[in-house]
Amino acid sequence: MSQVRSDKPFTLAGRTYQSRLLVGTGKYKDLEETRLAIEASGAEIVTVAVRRTNIGQNPGEPNLLDVIPPDRYTILPNTAGCYDAAEAVRTCRLARELLDGHKLVKLEVLADQKTLFPNVIETLKAAEVLVKDGFDVMVYTSDDPIIARQLAELGCIAVMPLAGLIGTGLGICNPYNLQIILEEASVPVLVDAGVGTASDATIAMELGCEAVLMNSAIAHAQNPVLMAEAMKHAIVAGRMAYLAGRMPKKLYASASSPLEGMIR
C-alpha cells in the first residue's frame, strides 16, 4: 500500500478526495438500492439530476438527498437532458439554489437522443457562461483532444471525455484519443460514460485518468451492490498499476524462471 500513500491526492476545486470513483444515482430499482450501491462503491462524489417536482403527488415521498445527504457526500448536480447552452445554464443555477450555493456542477449538453453524444459547440458556450458566473465546472465532452483542451482553457476544473456512449457499457472505445487528451491535460481528466465492467474502469485508470465517473455499469449490473464494490477495487487497481508503470510489451517470450540449475 506504500505506493498508494505516495500518490498525489485527488483534488477538485480545492477539496481532496480519497476515492477516485464518482457514481451516478440513476437507474436503480429504488432508493434503498441506490444507498447500498453508493456505500459499497466508496464514492465520495455523487451525481444527481435536477427535475420538476411532481405537483400534488406523494408529498411525503422520500427524497434522494435523504439517502445521500449533502453533508456526507459531495453532490454533483448534472445538466443531463439539456440540449442547448441556455437550458444547461438555467439548470445549473437551479442546482446551486437547491444545494445552498454549492458551485460544483457537471455540465453536459447533448446533441442527439439516439447517441446522447455531446453537442460540443453548445457545451463550450455553456462552459464559458458558467465559469464567468463562478461555477466549478466538470464538463462531459467527446474524446476530441482539441475540444478537451479548449474546455480546460475556458476554465473548466475537470474535463470528462466519454470512453463510449452513455449507457452502452462498450468500454474504452478509443484509448488513443484518451491518451492524447491525458498527455496534454492541464486539468484533471476523468472518464465519464462507456464503462461496462470492472476491467474497463481499470483500463481508464491505467491510462492515467484522475478518476472515473459511472452510473449504468453499476446500476444495470445483475447485482449492483456487488458491482459497486468491484468498481471500487478496479479503480484502486488501475491507479496502482498506472503509478507502478507497466512492463514493456514484447513480441517474443522471455522466461521468468532461470535456466541455470536445470536437471538435464
Add this chain to the structure above:
Amino acid sequence: MRIQLNGEPFELPEGQTVAELLDRLELAGRRVAVELNLDIVPRSQHAATALREGDRVEVVHAIGGG
C-alpha cells in the same frame, strides 16, 4: 389567479407568495429550488415574493441521475 406551475396551469388565490405556494404544495421545508419567470428566487426571498397572474413558476428537486 392562474399561474403556470411546472408547465401546467395552476389556480391560487390572489397575492400568494412563493412560500405560501410551497405550503399549499406540501413542499415547505423540503429541499427544492424555485424559479420565477426564469429568475431564481432564493430561499430567503420565498416569503417576500408575491406571485402574479400569468407567472411562470418552476419548482425542482434532485432525483437520480448520472
